[in-house]
Amino acid sequence: MLAAQLPGVASADPQAIAGRVIDARGKPVRGATVTVEGATKSATTDALGRYSLASVEPGASLIVMKDGFGAGLGTAAAGADDIVLLAEEQVSETIEVKGERAPQAQGSTTLDRETLQRMPGARNDVMQTLSAMPGVASYPLPLGSSGVVIRGSSPQDSKILIDDFEVPMLYHYVGFRSVVPSDAIESLEYVPGGFDVGFGRATSGIVSLTTRAGDEKRGQQFETSAGELGLLAQGTFNRGKYMIAFRRSAIDLLLPYMIPDDVDLALTTVPRYYDGQLRIDYALSQKWTLRLSSLGSDDEMEVYASRDKNADKRFLNAGRFLRLTASAHYHDGPTTAKLAVSGIATQQTFERGVYQRMDVQSPALTTRAEVARSADQWNGLRDLSWRSGIEAVSTRHKLDIAVPRERREGEPPGSDDPMDVTERYTGTVDTGNFAAWTSLTAALDERVKFSLGTRVDMFTRADEVAVQPRGELQFKIKPKLVARLSGGGYSRPAEHQTELLNPALKPERSNQVMTGLLYEPLEGVRLQGSVYYTQRKDLITRDTMTGELGNEGRGGTYGGELLGTLSRGRWFGWLTYSYSRSTRVDLPGDTSRLFDYDQPHSMNAAGSYRRGRWMFGARFRAHSGLPTTPVVEATYDSDANLYYPVYGAVNSERAPMHHQLDIRIDRTSWWGPIKITQFLDVQNVYLNDTVVGYFYGFDYTQRAAFRMLPILPTAGLRGEF
Amino acid sequence: MRSALCLLVLVGCIDPIDARWQLDHDHVIAARATPPRLRAGEATVIDALVAHKGRGVSVEDPLSAELGSSGMGATLVQHDGAWTLTAPDAQMLATARPALGLPEDAPVPVDVVLTFARSTNRTSPDPVRVKKTVWLGEPSQNPVVPPIAIDGVPAGDEVVVPIDRDIYLSVDAQGMRVNWLTSVGALFQDDVATSFVRVLPEDRHVGELVVVVRDAEGGVAWQVWPMRAE
Numbered sequence: 010m011l012a013a014q015l016p017g018v019a020s021a022d023p024q025a026i027a028g029r030v031i032d033a034r035g036k037p038v039r040g041a042t043v044t045v046e047g048a049t050k051s052a053t054t055d056a057l058g059r060y061s062l063a064s065v066e067p068g069a070s071l072i073v074m075k076d077g078f079g080a081g082l083g084t085a086a087a088g089a090d091d092i093v094l095l096a097e098e099q100v101s102e103t104i105e106v107k108g109e110r111a112p113q114a115q116g117s118t119t120l121d122r123e124t125l126q127r128m129p130g131a132r133n134d135v136m137q138t139l140s141a142m143p144g145v146a147s148y149p150l151p152l153g154s155s156g157v158v159i160r161g162s163s164p165q166d167s168k169i170l171i172d173d174f175e176v177p178m179l180y181h182y183v184g185f186r187s188v189v190p191s192d193a194i195e196s197l198e199y200v201p202g203g204f205d206v207g208f209g210r211a212t213s214g215i216v217s218l219t220t221r222a223g224d225e226k227r228g229q230q231f232e233t234s235a236g237e238l239g240l241l242a243q244g245t246f247n248r249g250k251y252m253i254a255f256r257r258s259a260i261d262l263l264l265p266y267m268i269p270d271d272v273d274l275a276l277t278t279v280p281r282y283y284d285g286q287l288r289i290d291y292a293l294s295q296k297w298t299l300r301l302s303s304l305g306s307d308d309e310m311e312v313y314a315s316r317d318k319n320a321d322k323r324f325l326n327a328g329r330f331l332r333l334t335a336s337a338h339y340h341d342g343p344t345t346a347k348l349a350v351s352g353i354a355t356q357q358t359f360e361r362g363v364y365q366r367m368d369v370q371s372p373a374l375t376t377r378a379e380v381a382r383s384a385d386q387w388n389g390l391r392d393l394s395w396r397s398g399i400e401a402v403s404t405r406h407k408l409d410i411a412v413p414r415e416r417r418e419g420e421p422p423g424s425d426d427p428m429d430v431t432e433r434y435t436g437t438v439d440t441g442n443f444a445a446w447t448s449l450t451a452a453l454d455e456r457v458k459f460s461l462g463t464r465v466d467m468f469t470r471a472d473e474v475a476v477q478p479r480g481e482l483q484f485k486i487k488p489k490l491v492a493r494l495s496g497g498g499y500s501r502p503a504e505h506q507t508e509l510l511n512p513a514l515k516p517e518r519s520n521q522v523m524t525g526l527l528y529e530p531l532e533g534v535r536l537q538g539s540v541y542y543t544q545r546k547d548l549i550t551r552d553t554m555t556g557e558l559g560n561e562g563r564g565g566t567y568g569g570e571l572l573g574t575l576s577r578g579r580w581f582g583w584l585t586y587s588y589s590r591s592t593r594v595d596l597p598g599d600t601s602r603l604f605d606y607d608q609p610h611s612m613n614a615a616g617s618y619r620r621g622r623w624m625f626g627a628r629f630r631a632h633s634g635l636p637t638t639p640v641v642e643a644t645y646d647s648d649a650n651l652y653y654p655v656y657g658a659v660n661s662e663r664a665p666m667h668h669q670l671d672i673r674i675d676r677t678s679w680w681g682p683i684k685i686t687q688f689l690d691v692q693n694v695y696l697n698d699t700v701v702g703y704f705y706g707f708d709y710t711q712r713a714a715f716r717m718l719p720i721l722p723t724a725g726l727r728g729e730f
Numbered sequence: 731m732r733s734a735l736c737l738l739v740l741v742g743c744i745d746p747i748d749a750r751w752q753l754d755h756d757h758v759i760a761a762r763a764t765p766p767r768l769r770a771g772e773a774t775v776i777d778a779l780v781a782h783k784g785r786g787v788s789v790e791d792p793l794s795a796e797l798g799s800s801g802m803g804a805t806l807v808q809h810d811g812a813w814t815l816t817a818p819d820a821q822m823l824a825t826a827r828p829a830l831g832l833p834e835d836a837p838v839p840v841d842v843v844l845t846f847a848r849s850t851n852r853t854s855p856d857p858v859r860v861k862k863t864v865w866l867g868e869p870s871q872n873p874v875v876p877p878i879a880i881d882g883v884p885a886g887d888e889v890v891v892p893i894d895r896d897i898y899l900s901v902d903a904q905g906m907r908v909n910w911l912t913s914v915g916a917l918f919q920d921d922v923a924t925s926f927v928r929v930l931p932e933d934r935h936v937g938e939l940v941v942v943v944r945d946a947e948g949g950v951a952w953q954v955w956p957m958r959a960e
């Protein structure tokens with residue numbers, strides 16, 4: 010069944026139209042019925058596939074039906090293009106326009122796989138798509154080691170979840186591709202703040218990916234693009250569905266040929282990555298479903314910054330994780346429940362020269378149970394939904410560290426001394442985090458709806474309990490216009506990198522408040538406007554005198570966001586603008602400074618249009634440069650042969666504003682039973698090589714600008730059969 | 731750092747800046763105290779090897795010198811442009827050790843902050859600040875630059891290299907840190923014992939080659955050769 014709409018275009022006078030209907034091989038289709046959507050007019054194609062209709066409004070939608078073919082769509086015009094019908098066996102996708110569920114929190118949004126793959130300039134990648142979200146700091150390099158910067162917060166303040174459980178890294182070291190290919194994703198939910206009590210151990214936002222369940226129809230696909238090769242298979246068995254995917258980088262096969270001979274570099278393990286995903290859904294009964302899922306990723310690179318492979322020039326970076334999750338889902342009328350056990354093994358290894366090393370292994374076990382029950386009415390309330398859950402996470406961190414003092418947010422980089430091993434520790438740190446939550450959502454009447462809940466987190470290492478009440482009030486101003494006001498408390502334990510070494514550190518906390526409007530004037534059209542304020546306290550900062558970490562920092566972020574989305578028929582549109590200001594005070598008595606990733610302005614405007622076997626898209630983005638801290642002078646330590654910089658005011662300068670235009674073209678065709686999709690995604694088509702950051706020379710007397718690549722084309726090919 | 735920069739090159743473009751082996755760049759290559767460690771009451775003379783853009787290298791006296799925050803009773807005197815540090819007597823050093831948490835008879839470090847003219851203009855308002863540590867209470871001498879080989883052949887008074895070919899430079903500097911610098915062509919592996927240089931046709935063909943060795947006692951030595959590519 011295909012049903013689709015185009016935006017109303019009805020200002021011109023009705024006129025006679027004519028066109029042709031062909032199949033995928035270009036042959037005319039005889040006897041197809043061409044109907045004007047919303048009208049009774051129709052015509053039947055002749056032996057040459059031709060049709061004509063009198064008095065049709067230009068721009069009206071044409072629906073073409075023919076036995077043995079999937080439905081086709083066209084646009085009424087005097088000189089209309091051919092309408093291509095695909096044979097039913099070739100139609101593997103059902104296009105269905107359906108209502109989106111309301112965003113979980115004000116400002117949040119959910120993208121399905123098709124949208125993820127349609128975003129121009131995103132190179133079919135979740136990581137790149139995230140940069141189009143309102144509130145996400147944009148930068149051509151990753152910000153932080155594993156996450157994203159949301160609403161002026163550090164990457165570790167937000168959580169990256171895949172199938173409800175945290176993963177230690179979102180993207181691969183090479184190419185900054187996400188660890189889950191978009192083909193293996195069902196949806197991406199982005200919640201910049203105000204998330205409900207079911208999520209915790211984060212003080213800013215949530216990015217939640219859901220892997221794709223196997224389709225009813227068995228199929229396989231392969232994809233190659235952006236220096237990687239992926240395979241995916243899916244289908245059904247007995248009462249179950251499966252999806253299995255594997256991906257490998259291919260850039261490591263090309264990289265040795267891309268590096269010029271005059272670079273003082275030897276690649277021992279050429280940067281490479283693998284990732285894999287498995288999901289099995291099995292219906293035990295009408296009420297119970299079992300799900301088994303697994304995610305894994307493995308990155309490694311080993312480089313010698315010398316052609317002769319001197320040991321003190323060696324640089325090794327490796328990261329891998331494997332998560333296994335088993336969950337049982339219960340659904341019986343108004344009652345649902347979910348029980349899950351998930352284990353993860355992670356390892357991060359870093360070695361530099363003969364002195365510096367870091368090996369961190371963090372196996373963890375998580376158990377989670379949640380029960381929800383809904384009711385139509387109770388004590389004068391309507392549409393009730395009650396939810397409660399518990400979660401326990403036990404982690405054993407095995408640490409072997411000999412590295413320079415970790416650079417924390419707001420601290421300028423130190424001198425680059427390969428013998429510096431100020432931070433040393435070998436041992437084991439156990440952490441246990443337990444949580445319980447409950448919430449009630451209900452409507453007071455037709456217009457007012459509320460949600461109230463509390464989450465209690467217990468962090469055993471710090472012996473701290475964090476009680477975090479959260480709530481939201483929704484008011485339906487008009488049938489399609491809703492106002493929302495929410496607020497709540499959030500916390501995250503002190504478990505990021507070297508925070509683990511200090512058991513006295515307390516959790517960081519934030520209080521968030523936001524309000525906004527949600528307007529859905531048409532099916533597939535949504536507009537959201539939000540303003541927010543986040544107060545941060547107990548931030549973990551370093552005492553510059555003692556070098557010790559403490560909970561003396563505080564800060565705040567305020568801003569506003571606009572998000573407009575369009576998903577109707579052949580059209581896809583995306584418009585965001587964010588304003589924010591994020592500041593920090595590191596120690597009592599210090600002056601306020603800008604946050605490292607403060608980005609006042611950020612906008613994205615994207616659109617794409619599908620026509621026949623082609624899809625055309627473009628995206629324009631502009632955003633403020635990030636703050637930088639200038640070096641005002643340097644002292645040379647002759648014995649160490651090192652320069653020690655003296656920095657000016659922290660984050661007192663800013664890189665220039667950046668803007669770029671990306672385009673994307675997709676073409677779908679058939680090669681026998683194989684559906685081939687080719688795409689070309691070109692970033693920065695007008696060659697804007699904006700400065701995005703600065704590097705200083707060895708003695709800090711010269712400053713070099715790091716610029717955007719002038720253009721970045723990515724071609725890809727996907728086959729489905 | 732360099733490997734990180736090389737990887738960054740893959741995702742963006744970095745404007746060119748002088749490498750640390752570049753002699754055609756105003757900077758101090760190494761500061762030297764002769765001797766680097768001295769007994770109580772003895773004196774040491776401080777100077778430095780300095781590179782100037784477009785002019786080559788020279789051994790220079792500091793424009794100024796002052797003791798670090800804890801001078802330990804040492805004195806600094808300038809005479810005929812040369813700066814001399816004189817160690818205090820043994821009793822004063824013995825008093826200083828507990829304050830610094832040093833064991834008895836351990837050498838006492840004293841930091842000297844020097845300034846050198848950044849350019850050939852010695853009245854430049856933007857001098858280079860250099861820290862040099864002198865050790866008091868224990869004698870030692872600066873090392874001697876070990877034999878150098880250019881493509882396996884002992885170096886003579888002048889280094890002559892072919893154009894567009896990798897020429898290996900090696901120094902037998904066991905237990906010492908090495909730095910190579912040049913103003914001719916490009917150096918690779920500039921801070922290990924075996925380096926190599928490549929001169930392209932478009933590079934400068936006449937200049938200098940410098941090797942600096944540093945031992946674990948604070949001693950430093952260097953050697954400078956005129957260099958030519960043909």
